[in-house]
Amino acid sequence: MIIALDVENLALIRAHRVLFRDLRFSVPAGALLSIEGPNGVGKTSLLRLIAGFLRPAAGTVRFKTGASAVEDAEERGGFVGWLGHQDAVKPQMSVREQLAFFARLHGARSGEAALATFGLAHLADLPGQFLSAGQRRRLALARLKLGGRPLWLMDEPLAALDSTGKKLASDAITAHCAAGGIVLAATHEPLGLAGETLRLGSAA
Amino acid sequence: MTAFMALLIRDLRLAVRAGGGAALALAFFASVVTLVPLGVGPDLKLLARIAGGVLWVSAVLAALLCLDRLFQADYEDGSLDLIALSPLPLEAAAFAKIAAHWLATGLPLTLLSGVLAILYNLPAAGSGALALSLIIGTPAVSAIGAVGAALTLSVRRGGLILPLIVLPLLAPAVIFGSGAVLAALDAISNGSLLLLAAFSLLGVLLAPFAAAAAVRLNLAS
Numbered sequence: 001m002i003i004a005l006d007v008e009n010l011a012l013i014r015a016h017r018v019l020f021r022d023l024r025f026s027v028p029a030g031a032l033l034s035i036e037g038p039n040g041v042g043k044t045s046l047l048r049l050i051a052g053f054l055r056p057a058a059g060t061v062r063f064k065t066g067a068s069a070v071e072d073a074e075e076r077g078g079f080v081g082w083l084g085h086q087d088a089v090k091p092q093m094s095v096r097e098q099l100a101f102f103a104r105l106h107g108a109r110s111g112e113a114a115l116a117t118f119g120l121a122h123l124a125d126l127p128g129q130f131l132s133a134g135q136r137r138r139l140a141l142a143r144l145k146l147g148g149r150p151l152w153l154m155d156e157p158l159a160a161l162d163s164t165g166k167k168l169a170s171d172a173i174t175a176h177c178a179a180g181g182i183v184l185a186a187t188h189e190p191l192g193l194a195g196e197t198l199r200l201g202s203a204a
Numbered sequence: 205m206t207a208f209m210a211l212l213i214r215d216l217r218l219a220v221r222a223g224g225g226a227a228l229a230l231a232f233f234a235s236v237v238t239l240v241p242l243g244v245g246p247d248l249k250l251l252a253r254i255a256g257g258v259l260w261v262s263a264v265l266a267a268l269l270c271l272d273r274l275f276q277a278d279y280e281d282g283s284l285d286l287i288a289l290s291p292l293p294l295e296a297a298a299f300a301k302i303a304a305h306w307l308a309t310g311l312p313l314t315l316l317s318g319v320l321a322i323l324y325n326l327p328a329a330g331s332g333a334l335a336l337s338l339i340i341g342t343p344a345v346s347a348i349g350a351v352g353a354a355l356t357l358s359v360r361r362g363g364l365i366l367p368l369i370v371l372p373l374l375a376p377a378v379i380f381g382s383g384a385v386l387a388a389l390d391a392i393s394n395g396s397l398l399l400l401a402a403f404s405l406l407g408v409l410l411a412p413f414a415a416a417a418a419v420r421l422n423l424a425s
Contacts (some may be wrong), residue, residue: 051289053423077289086282092221093214104210107292143286 003064004028005050005151005182010059012045019045023059025198027184030177032195035186040202043186044085049154050184052076055180072195081149085156087136088143091129095120102143107201114142118168133160139167145172152176154185207292208300215304218277225270226308231314233266237320255324256334256385261376263313263338268370270309272363274353275419284357288423294416302343302350302411310342326385333388334390337381337400341367345413350375351358356417358425359423374404 004026011021019042025056027033033121046052050061052073062081065072069077090098101113115121118138123131131139137160158166158175170193173183177195185191219226240258241251255320278284287297317338321331356362380400387394 040333051285053285053288055424069275078291080289082285084282084285085310086280088278088286090281090283092218092223093281101210102216102286103291105207105287106290107206132346 003066005184006060006062006064006069008060008062009180010046010049011057012042012049012054012055013150014042014045016024018057020200021058027182029123029180030190032183032185032193032198034171034179034195035138035184035190035200036188036197037200041202043154047155047184047186048198049155050076051082053056053193057187069150070096075193079149081144081152082148083140083144083146083152083157085159089128089131089136089139091097092127093128095131096124099146101144103146106147108146108148111142114146117145117172119164134165137161138165141169141172145176150181151161152181152183152185154183154187156187156189157185158187158191162170208296210301210308210350211292211297212304215301216307219270219304219308221363222264223306224298226312229269230312230316232269233262234320236262236265236322238384241323250323252326252330252389253328253386255321255326256382257275258324258339259317259320259334260338260381260385263342264345264371264374265318265367266313267342268306268349268367271305271346271349271353271370272356272366274305274350275357275415276353276362277359279422282370284396284419284423288419294419295412298350298354298365298415298419299412302346302408302415304367305344306343310338310346311317321415328387329388329391330385334381334385337384337397339379341381341395341400341404344377344397344407347404347407350412351411351418354415354422357419360387360423376400379390406419 010026012019035046049056052095060071061074084172099114103109103111107192115124118141120142121139123135148162157169161169170191173193177182211273218224237259244251250412278287288294314335318331318335321334349370350365355369356365359365377400380396380403383394384400387396
């Protein structure tokens with residue numbers, strides 16, 4: 001379980017452009033950090049950097065786990081639950097199959113409980129191609145919860161969701177934080193939840 | 205192991221379902237192999253001599269046909285991010301994908317080759333050698349092809365560049381594979397099958413590491 005996330009002096013260069021520099025923040029266990037800022041300011045890139053996909057130009061990302069600290073990008077990936085802006089839904093596989101695959105990939109128990117939690121039970125046997133954008137988002141959220149990772153990195157978690165879906169998403173975030181997890185959410189819409197906000201691109 | 209099998213079964217499922225391309229590869233293989241005797245004419249001796257080469261080249265092209273989507277489909281819809289972050293190492297994931305591709309194309313191509321060899325008046329010994337060479341050699345096609353697929357996964361129309369990268373690397377498989385068929389026809393032993401086995405083994409061993417490195421490179425851009 002992660003105790004805290006520490007970011008020090010982080011700088012990222014993309015396409016010969018400095019997206020951000022000297023970025024520093026830390027998030028304690030059980031906290032939610034919203035990342036805000038205009039389009040193209042580097043919110044998604046920051047999430048990908050923390051997940052270990054991108055390498056920073058300078059600085060460190062550290063996951064503090066009890067006595068030890070994890071800095072290696074590859075190792076960090078093992079703590080990350082990822083909700084990208086794409087939903088990773090396969091058109092040819094049913095909702096149940098996709099959740100079951102993800103569960104087995106993570107050595108988790110079956111995905112049936114997650115189906116019900118996110119209101120997908122009646123869609124379980126429907127192939128992914130017939131899902132609406134909001135339903136695909138719910139599937140992605142169900143998968144995130146199923147993974148059981150301590151640090152959730154969410155890119156626009158509320159995108160395409162209806163009001164019930166938004167409630168489900170914020171409930172999942174609240175429950176995750178209450179259980180000692182950390183949530184980083186890049187978002188334009190206010191989540192309406194208690195937590196710090198990191199504003200990128202403004203006099204940073 | 206569960207995670208490995210989960211990915212293998214998922215990829216196999218996606219390959220055989222609509223739009224997966226496994227059936228397409230088989231149909232392509234069958235049509236090309238059927239077309240060549242129509243072009244060459246009814247010279248039974250000649251057909252038996254070229255059978256190994258034609259079937260091997262067609263098998264390689266057919267396997268490449270559905271190879272470009274091996275990583276690209278997962279890259280485009282975001283699944284590759286999830287697979288990269290899963291407990292399954294990327295090398296193992298690449299190996300699972302190679303295995304699934306082989307089970308969906310290489311293996312059925314081999315089985316089909318027995319039937320198609322009849323069109324070429326290939327005697328039983330040649331037909332057996334062909335099937336043996338295909339079953340030994342097609343894993344290398346899937347494996348080396350996967351490296352090309354991983355390198356081109358973020359390239360639009362990468363399917364067109366993929367053969368340019370992969371075909372030269374697969375030349376040894378075609379040479380040894382068709383060589384084994386000719387050796388069987390002439391009732392000599394030229395070691396083609398052993399060389400093919402060595403090539404295939406090396407390819408399957410090294411390819412997952414190369415493919416995983418290429419995927420990492422692409423995810424970081």
